[in-house]
């Protein structure tokens with residue numbers, strides 16, 4: 001990976017995240033900005049060995065539900081070339097794969113708007129994480145399956161049967177140990 005300076009607003013966020021202590025002495029130097037429209041998600045995957053094994057995610061906009069899965073066949077997470085294990089059989093869009101995927105679900109978390117998610121240890125190195133591509137979540141299902149449901153103020157306040165998703169932006173802040181600093185000379189000699 002080639003290192004480029006973070007834009008100032010992200011650098012400030014990365015420094016602020018460092019002060020939480022979750023990265024130890026490492027200063028996070030990598031930020032991924034993802035936007036999800038209602039009905040969009042991300043297939044179950046692992047983030048791979050490229051990053052130091054802590055992920056912090058700032059959740060903006062919509063709520064969502066992130067689900068954690070045992071990897072197929074083995075408790076040892078396989079590392080693929082691009083660091084992701086997701087495949088067609090992990091695609092939650094079909095009924096069969098949804099069933100087999102659900103049988104590997106370990107837990108789920110409800111991500112409140114303006115919340116911070118910290119993943120580390122087994123939740124990073126052992127389990128896959130994914131977000132189902134659905135436009136809404138059933139309140140009853142969220143309350144029954146999300147490990148942190150009792151701690152979520154917006155669930156306590158909710159009364160409709162479904163929670164509609166709106167646009168969500170996630171800022172995933174990590175530390176990438178092996179970055180190459182390249183200096184480009186534009187128009188120079």
Ligand SMILES: O=C(O)CCC(=O)C(=O)O
Pocket residue numbers: 032034042047057129170172
């Ligand atoms: O948007 C999220 O909360 C998760 C994103 C993610 O898992 C990834 O980009 O690797």
Ligand SMILES: [Fe+2]
Pocket residue numbers: 045046047129
């Ligand atoms: Fe991820």
